Amino acid sequence: MLKVVSFKICPFVQRVTALLEAKQIPYEIEYIRLKEKPEWFLEVSPHGQVPLVITDSGQALFESEALIEYIEEVYPTLNSDRSAEEKAIDRAWSYLASKLYLVQCSAQRSPDKNTLEQRSESLNKAFAKIEKALENQSFFNSSTIGLVDIAWLPLLHRANIIYRCSGYDFLDGYPKMKQWQQNLLATSIAEQSVAEDFDSRFCDFYLSNETYLGQTCSANKSSSNSACVSQSCC
Ligand SMILES: N[C@@H](CCC(=O)N[C@@H](CS)C(=O)NCC(=O)O)C(=O)O
Incomplete structure (x- = not known):
């Protein structure tokens, strides 16, 4: 299952979780404190920012735009009828x-x-x-x-x-x-x-x-x- 690393009021995270919700893709969520970022997070997050998504294979993906594209590519698209x-x-x-x-x-x-x-x-x-x-x-x-x-x-x-x-x-x-x-x-x-x-x-x-x-x-x-x-x- 995908894991989303989140900060509760981050709009960039919400864009990603909204897409997962719209597609009804199950995911886990882990909230972190941005003032005290955990060591494991800093090791896998190049910019030290949320959202971060950890895939089933354990790969950490970052940048909300890239995450949206990934979710669009891997799961049934929301835009099948768009030219x-x-x-x-x-x-x-x-x-x-x-x-x-x-x-x-x-x-x-x-x-x-x-x-x-x-x-x-x-x-x-x-x-x-x-x-x-x-x-x-x-x-x-x-x-x-x-x-x-x-x-x-x-x-x-x-x-x-x-x-x-x-x-x-x-x-x-x-x-x-x-x-x-x-x-x-x-x-x-x-x-x-x-x-x-x-x-x-x-x-x-x-x-x-x-x-x-x-x-x-x-x-x-x-x-x-x-x-x-x-x-x-x-
Ligand atoms: N360009 C990034 C921006 C993400 C971003 O700004 N996240 C904020 C929280 S809303 C963050 O992690 N801030 C902590 C920091 O920059 O140290 C994206 O689209 O994912």
Whole structure:
């Protein structure tokens, strides 16, 4: 069985586990602390980063992009009905998502409103582009889930938690993305691709009192804002 070495709130890991979940491939998961990386991990992980996948033969594979390609190659593809051109376009939109993971992390950690707005600028530019590319289908330009959906899932999942807890909507002004987010969340792949305590781990880090979004969340709670109190995420 494949083993995924993970850090609980890493979006690069979630992209990989989301693909495994979408394909219903069984896997084991081992969580490590990035502040104290175990010796065995450092020995097999050239960059010292998660995700790392250890195959049945014991080979360690690294880099989320390479892992996605490996899983696509070895297990039945998600994209059997895509032409070569469509696959190239899908790769390009997937690449855009992976470039945004750390941008979103940094925006979520913003200490104040101005910083959040500045850090959200490149998210907004990218969101405007994908909004334009989205057709009115359940998933990314398809009625079935594909690799672009998997690449964007960590971003859309996290934006949803932030919205539920703080009322701040990274997708405000992007109605097609909002619908896409809802369609993806309805599949349950997002929640299946993370640990049971993901929401609380995520909120501890991104919605603490040190962050602008966390302060918004606390203010919402004390004023009984329904966006926050109806959820137990923060
Ligand atoms: N390019 C890598 C990025 C992975 C990455 O940044 N992982 C972070 C956690 S989200 C990590 O392992 N950080 C620890 C470190 O860089 O020392 C990939 O796509 O797999």
